[in-house]
Amino acid sequence: MDKHHCEHVAAFIAEVFGAATDYTSAGGSHAGMIRKLMGHHLTHKQRKRWIALFVKTVDEAGSPDDPEFRAALVG
Numbered sequence: 167m168d169k170h171h172c173e174h175v176a177a178f179i180a181e182v183f184g185a186a187t188d189y190t191s192a193g194g195s196h197a198g199m200i201r202k203l204m205g206h207h208l209t210h211k212q213r214k215r216w217i218a219l220f221v222k223t224v225d226e227a228g229s230p231d232d233p234e235f236r237a238a239l240v241g
Contacts, residue, residue: 168174177189178199208216217240224239 174189174194177192178194181187181189221236221240229235229239
């Protein structure tokens with residue numbers, strides 16, 4: 167995995183949440199991210215695990231305990 171992978175993922179997620187546009191400014195796009203992920207052939211179990219860890223991280227960061235927010239986050 168690229169040594170800058172964590173930085174790219176963090177920039178993407180931050181931008182989705184309304185932070186700076188570092189991800190798209192560096193040439194990234196949602197479609198491009200999906201294309202890269204499709205090439206990894208992740209299993210359903212792996213995707214579910216990633217989402218579970220992502221939600222846990224967001225919870226630990228103090229995200230709102232709001233049903234609409236959670237639905238949008240997981241969606």
